[in-house]
Amino acid sequence: MAPDQQAALDFYCGLFGWQGEIGAPELGGYATCTLDGKAVAGILKAQPMVEGDPAPPTVWTTYLASADADATQTRITEAGGTVLSPAIDVGKIGRMMMAMDPTGAVFGIWQPVDFYGAQVVNEPGALAWNELHTPDTPTATAFYRQALDLDSVPMEGAGMDDYYSVNVGDRAVCGMTTMGEQAPPGTPPHWLTYFSVADTDRTVDELVKAAGNVLVPAFDMVAGRMAVVTDPQGAVFAVIQPVSM
Structure with missing residues (x-):
């Protein structure tokens, strides 16, 4: 939007x-x-x-x-x-x-009905992950389970004590984490969209040249190298170069 x-x-x-x-x-x-x-x-x-x-x-x-x-x-x-x-x-x-x-x-x-959504994912330039940032993970866990049959369980190996895998059955479909002090003041609870890229640093450089902004500079984490950015109109998203690439 x-x-x-x-x-x-x-x-x-x-x-x-x-x-x-x-x-x-x-x-x-x-x-x-x-x-x-x-x-x-x-x-x-x-x-x-x-x-x-x-x-x-x-x-x-x-x-x-x-x-x-x-x-x-x-x-x-x-x-x-x-x-x-x-x-x-x-x-x-x-x-x-x-x-x-x-x-x-x-x-x-x-x-x-006739359109099911994303036809390609987990490739450079396509959707890679969705992640809920919430101040109250117990309440969010109970809500998504009751409303949508989504189960949240601690994600082993995520490198964070408060990171959860949100699953359909035994398949992880998105993540959830607690909004901490690192969130900028006034940041509301939100879902964060990740796009896969072939080179995070190069993508961030290109984004800045196109008048985008960097909220969290590129860093290495367990799933790959990622950054949190905004487009020129202020929409927040993340880019990630997965470790498998």
């Missing part, structure tokens, strides 16, 4: 080698970004969810899949979450809603 959709498209296409253009009016101009012809992400102009409200912040939104968005919406409410935008049809490609967990982190729900 970005105030200047075209500028966002130009930035990410230049940084990650994506292709994309502003979409059809009936889909709100939604731009599906592709890498070598495969969908990797989407960019939409930030607009108020309800007429008269302010436009949403410039962010990357994590979407979690659901077989039934309406049923999930009910479960989210029952688990103590807040519905920000009720379930609606998106053309003929799917059904979506937006919600906030009890700790304040915003996320989306996507019920696919």
Whole structure:
């Protein structure tokens, strides 16, 4: 979600080698970004969810899949979450809603019909990981288990005492960690999007040349070399060069 959709498209296409253009009016101009012809992400102009409200912040939104968005919406409410935008049809490609967990982190729900989401992941220029930063991991753990059947367990070998693997069954699909003092003042609970890159340092250099900003300079950690950055409009994301590359 970005105030200047075209500028966002130009930035990410230049940084990650994506292709994309502003979409059809009936889909709100939604731009599906592709890498070598495969969908990797989407960019939409930030607009108020309800007429008269302010436009949403410039962010990357994590979407979690659901077989039934309406049923999930009910479960989210029952688990103590807040519905920000009720379930609606998106053309003929799917059904979506937006919600906030009890700790304040915003996320989306996507019920696919003709479009299932990212078609390539864990490759340079594509989505690599999603990570919940929350001040209250017990509350978040209970919420996502009740609302979405996601289980959180300590991640062995993560190099952090408060890092959790969020699993579907026995498969890790995202992470969760406690927001600590290292978070800048005023940082709200949030989901952080990671994109895989071939060279973290080079990508950060290119991002800065394109008017992006560095929040956490490149550093080595157990999963690879990563940095936390923002695009020129302020959307926060992470880039990581996995250890396997």
